[in-house]
Amino acid sequence: MNLKTKKQLAAKTLEVGKNRLVFNQESLSDIKEAITKQDIKTLYDEGIISIKPVKGRKRIEKRKTKRGPGKIKFKINKRKQEYVKLTRKLRKYLKELKIRGEVDRELYYNLRTKIKMRDFKSRAQFKEYLSSLEKNKIKEKKQVKQPEPKEKELKSKSKKGAKK
Numbered sequence: 001m002n003l004k005t006k007k008q009l010a011a012k013t014l015e016v017g018k019n020r021l022v023f024n025q026e027s028l029s030d031i032k033e034a035i036t037k038q039d040i041k042t043l044y045d046e047g048i049i050s051i052k053p054v055k056g057r058k059r060i061e062k063r064k065t066k067r068g069p070g071k072i073k074f075k076i077n078k079r080k081q082e083y084v085k086l087t088r089k090l091r092k093y094l095k096e097l098k099i100r101g102e103v104d105r106e107l108y109y110n111l112r113t114k115i116k117m118r119d120f121k122s123r124a125q126f127k128e129y130l131s132s133l134e135k136n137k138i139k140e141k142k143q144v145k146q147p148e149p150k151e152k153e154l155k156s157k158s159k160k161g162a163k164k
Contacts, residue, residue, distance in 0.1 A: 006031055006040075010049055013037040020052045083118065090115045090126055097130075107133075 003023065011018045023031055027048045034040055043049045065071070094111055097103045103111070120126040 003028070003031060006034065009034075009037070010040045010044075013040045014044060014049075014051065016051050020054075022050045022052060024048045024050070086118075086120075086122070087115055089123055090120060093123060093126065 007018050007021055007023075010016075010021050014021070024047070030048055031043060034043055040049065044051075091112065094103065094108065094115070098105075098108050114120065115126075120129065
């Protein structure tokens, strides 16, 4: 006897897998006559159709978990997150300076590479570095304004040669 369709119907009505259903061998004729879901429910209540218990490990017993080096999970990329925050902050500040015109194009790209190489630990240190750069520029300008002694000597020699 093929009761495949009856088993499918019973599985749907009782909301159980097909493998868990067991039909009573003595009353197979009653199972054959069952057509509707209500018929299957009555057969289940009478005990003609029974359900096997679930196989497998009990949920009550907790599995002993191993806690090895591959199982521990925590944020390891915290350093990367800090790096991203700092670089974004410094780049934004550098862009503002470029828009204001305080930083020229060459210096801008030089500073961006320094930010990428993580030369600065904070915005304050970055500002300090910029102020030291400005001081160096002022010193260079003062040195450029003073004429070099070699030029004076050349001028004086040419005048002496003209007098002779």
